[in-house]
Amino acid sequence: MSAIDINALNVWFGEGDDRNHAVKNVSLKIAKGESFGLVGESGSGKSTVLRTLVGLVDDWDGRMEVDGKVLGRKRDGAFYKTVQMVFQDPYASLHPRMTVDQVLSEVLKLHGFKDVNDRVNRLLEQVGLGGGFRFRYPHQLSGGQRQRVAIARALAPEPRILLLDEPTSALDVSVQAEILNLLTDLRAEFGLTYLMVSHDLGVIGHMCERIAVMQFGEIVEELDVENMRKLSATHAYTKHLLESSLGSVR
Amino acid sequence: MSHLLDVENLWVKFPTRNGVFDAVRGISFSLGRERLGIVGESGSGKSMTGRAVLQLIRKPGRVEADRMEMNGTDLLGASDKAMRKIRGRHISMIMQDPKYSLNPVMTVGQQIIEALRTHEKVSQAEARKRALEMLDAVAIRDPERVMGLYPHEVSGGMGQRIMIAMMLIPNPEILIADEPTSALDVSVQLQVLEIMDKLVKDRGMGLIFISHDLNLVSKFCDRVVIMYAGRIVEVCEASKLHEAKHPYTQGLLNSVPDLVHPRPRLEVLTRDPAWREAPSVSALL
Amino acid sequence: MTQPTAKPQETLGWRAWLTADVPASRAQARAAAWFNGWLRFRSNTLAMVGLIILLFIILCAVFAPLLATHDPFVQNLGNRLQPPGADGHIFGTDSLGRDIYSRLLFGARISIYIVLLVALVAPLLGLIVGTIAGYAGGWVDVTLMRFTDIFLAFPRLILALAFVAALGAGIENAVLAISLTAWPPYARIARAETLTIRNSDFIHAVRLQGAGPVRIITRHIWPLCISSLVIRVTLDMAGIILTAAGLGFLGLGAQPPSPEWGAMIAEGRKYILDYWWVATIPGLAIFSISLAFNLLGDGLRDVLDPKEAGR
Numbered sequence A: 001m002s003a004i005d006i007n008a009l010n011v012w013f014g015e016g017d018d019r020n021h022a023v024k025n026v027s028l029k030i031a032k033g034e035s036f037g038l039v040g041e042s043g044s045g046k047s048t049v050l051r052t053l054v055g056l057v058d059d060w061d062g063r064m065e066v067d068g069k070v071l072g073r074k075r076d077g078a079f080y081k082t083v084q085m086v087f088q089d090p091y092a093s094l095h096p097r098m099t100v101d102q103v104l105s106e107v108l109k110l111h112g113f114k115d116v117n118d119r120v121n122r123l124l125e126q127v128g129l130g131g132g133f134r135f136r137y138p139h140q141l142s143g144g145q146r147q148r149v150a151i152a153r154a155l156a157p158e159p160r161i162l163l164l165d166e167p168t169s170a171l172d173v174s175v176q177a178e179i180l181n182l183l184t185d186l187r188a189e190f191g192l193t194y195l196m197v198s199h200d201l202g203v204i205g206h207m208c209e210r211i212a213v214m215q216f217g218e219i220v221e222e223l224d225v226e227n228m229r230k231l232s233a234t235h236a237y238t239k240h241l242l243e244s245s246l247g248s249v250r
Numbered sequence B: 001m002s003h004l005l006d007v008e009n010l011w012v013k014f015p016t017r018n019g020v021f022d023a024v025r026g027i028s029f030s031l032g033r034e035r036l037g038i039v040g041e042s043g044s045g046k047s048m049t050g051r052a053v054l055q056l057i058r059k060p061g062r063v064e065a066d067r068m069e070m071n072g073t074d075l076l077g078a079s080d081k082a083m084r085k086i087r088g089r090h091i092s093m094i095m096q097d098p099k100y101s102l103n104p105v106m107t108v109g110q111q112i113i114e115a116l117r118t119h120e121k122v123s124q125a126e127a128r129k130r131a132l133e134m135l136d137a138v139a140i141r142d143p144e145r146v147m148g149l150y151p152h153e154v155s156g157g158m159g160q161r162i163m164i165a166m167m168l169i170p171n172p173e174i175l176i177a178d179e180p181t182s183a184l185d186v187s188v189q190l191q192v193l194e195i196m197d198k199l200v201k202d203r204g205m206g207l208i209f210i211s212h213d214l215n216l217v218s219k220f221c222d223r224v225v226i227m228y229a230g231r232i233v234e235v236c237e238a239s240k241l242h243e244a245k246h247p248y249t250q251g252l253l254n255s256v257p258d259l260v261h262p263r264p265r266l267e268v269l270t271r272d273p274a275w276r277e278a279p280s281v282s283a284l285l
Numbered sequence C: 001m002t003q004p005t006a007k008p009q010e011t012l013g014w015r016a017w018l019t020a021d022v023p024a025s026r027a028q029a030r031a032a033a034w035f036n037g038w039l040r041f042r043s044n045t046l047a048m049v050g051l052i053i054l055l056f057i058i059l060c061a062v063f064a065p066l067l068a069t070h071d072p073f074v075q076n077l078g079n080r081l082q083p084p085g086a087d088g089h090i091f092g093t094d095s096l097g098r099d100i101y102s103r104l105l106f107g108a109r110i111s112i113y114i115v116l117l118v119a120l121v122a123p124l125l126g127l128i129v130g131t132i133a134g135y136a137g138g139w140v141d142v143t144l145m146r147f148t149d150i151f152l153a154f155p156r157l158i159l160a161l162a163f164v165a166a167l168g169a170g171i172e173n174a175v176l177a178i179s180l181t182a183w184p185p186y187a188r189i190a191r192a193e194t195l196t197i198r199n200s201d202f203i204h205a206v207r208l209q210g211a212g213p214v215r216i217i218t219r220h221i222w223p224l225c226i227s228s229l230v231i232r233v234t235l236d237m238a239g240i241i242l243t244a245a246g247l248g249f250l251g252l253g254a255q256p257p258s259p260e261w262g263a264m265i266a267e268g269r270k271y272i273l274d275y276w277w278v279a280t281i282p283g284l285a286i287f288s289i290s291l292a293f294n295l296l297g298d299g300l301r302d303v304l305d306p307k308e309a310g311r
Ligand SMILES: Nc1ncnc2c1ncn2[C@@H]1O[C@H](COP(=O)(O)OP(=O)(O)OP(=O)(O)O)[C@@H](O)[C@H]1O
Pocket: A013, A014, A020, A022, A041, A042, A043, A044, A045, A046, A047, A048, A049, A199, B149, B152, B153, B154, B155, B156, B157, B158, B183, B185
């Protein structure tokens, strides 16, 4: 049984003439404990796939399964205990008037945990923020620290599957390294499954075992990281993408 | 004078409850008709440097400098009114968080057209045509549709390109780009960089390119300034960035994940307190 | 990124406790946030002036029985229209020989009562309507906003007049009428704020924790709308007092002999040329309370505006 199984997913926005078919016939299978990368052109629908999976988009058809359970229109509490998402922009993903403590306690209460205090401390510990950050407001945190809080929030319900939408693209390289190491450790410790979007192939290569490449709302190619390193792609767009990003390395 | 911009001993100070916080501490640099990269970790004062040039530091922040001139015109003493003229027309800045800088309740098209019409007297139809061209230039597919979208309906990378399109409209002499391509995939990134590159080559625009992507900066820029804690620790030619000597620069370079040579763990920067106290290196031409 | 370390704070005073960089408990964090706001507010001199005037008026209202030199309702026709200072009447007497100073003190109670009631009812109504419309969108939004537009289409005083005429004259009805006319702008503001907030990632993030719309609106959207509403309310206060005074002046608000300031002006109007103080003194009182609220509103804007609250 795979952790995520998406079959022939279609997503569109708008009606009539404005209708934009953002995701076309996308199918993905991600095994338990795997780390899967989604790359592709800007605007090709990567974020939309993740957002549809967690129920933030209404208009879709196709079949989506998480842990063998078919997803309907509405997601329930149990779903959100299994799947959580980290958003791209750490500057926009925290409520400006809530302290770190308020953010985390609310989530824990929503999921019905009793020992909220201990858990908040433990979560902050896990993401490498000391207790000194507990009562800070977002504006008192740097971008990397905010992203850690966002990761802590996603970890709070103890999910098995984490969807990461460009988790480090707004961060500088040294903080990016810290976050990526953190994610690697968390996966090793809890056996998490990652579905990760990034445009930085270096990051994807570091984190993932398999990748899918998207263009114009479709998946044009799926390949594993070894083949990606060897540049043995078949689709023209993948080749172009790999070559230009290897070109930018040297 | 052939430099577009000369800045000497620039300080950006924020009074806080616990004393004055210096975000930028006495840096000097000049900008010719070139691509000047600014790199450094988060909080090192990159954005504040850019904003200080445009006098966009929010109160109670203060900007102090011995000299700050654009083409020989003093920017320090310039009145608010004079600055408003300079902003946009002579110096443009692409802000770091595009979606924050766009108005959430106005469509993308309306905002571009409005920006265009505040700078030039053009008809609505003409403005619309130009806006479409701009969106097309930054590699946005289906610009007609995107014109009618609200900021929350565009993807991360599209938002960034919309911002770039808006800032290029007034044909500035100096462009300050604060992490303009951080949400773009490599191929679109190359296209956007090409536009900027063309402006530098053909029109002699000066570009300050703020980024945390060291590989990109070393490939794209002419000169690179490396900032740490509000000071410049090193200046080098962009192509020689990988031979940089300062341990901080080396640390940054080492923490970049490498597609070709994977490592199980990435190196994390260990900071030396002495870096903070070292005098700022001058980047004047 | 440096790790702040929690310092032991046992020997430090309350000020250090409040300004600590690293609060140790929820209560301390909250207190520190309030204290910070207060520091920012205090540095605004004009706002402090407004606050002091307001506190002064409130104190006058509270201690009116102690401060008053005369009974505000006792008439003395032999002593009518005395100039200020005459005979122990600090502000003189009105056309029925009542002491203006004492009436002013008791009138402050009425004005503050009206202001508080309106300030509670109107913004709350606006907040509820505006955030629901903004968050739900679609036909809910259209219906609620058209409804709001209908209210907005009428001039405020005229609408209030119509309500009072329908409900009958009196302070409570005046308050109700003013509230009913005052809420639409708040609904507008709240909706506009909600529209900019509802698509942000932090709202998506709580949705991903299984939070329902009621929780999202009340816990996550309201706190962000309230600051702009509070500012707007304090700035509107002056207008509300004037509307109340206007209704009083037209005889539709507080009923004689109650010493409502607007009604006092109305009474003094007849004598304004020969006995200026009868209308001018309550006018000055209205002026100063309006001014106080305006100054206060400006100061609150500095404290509450999220952009300013950055650091
Ligand atoms: N709420 C929405 N309403 C209308 N169109 C939308 C909405 N959300 C996304 N889209 C459209 O769907 C397409 C895909 O967007 P998406 O955000 O998934 O791209 P992406 O692959 O994540 O790109 P990027 O790398 O730039 O973030 C875009 O054309 C975008 O305009």
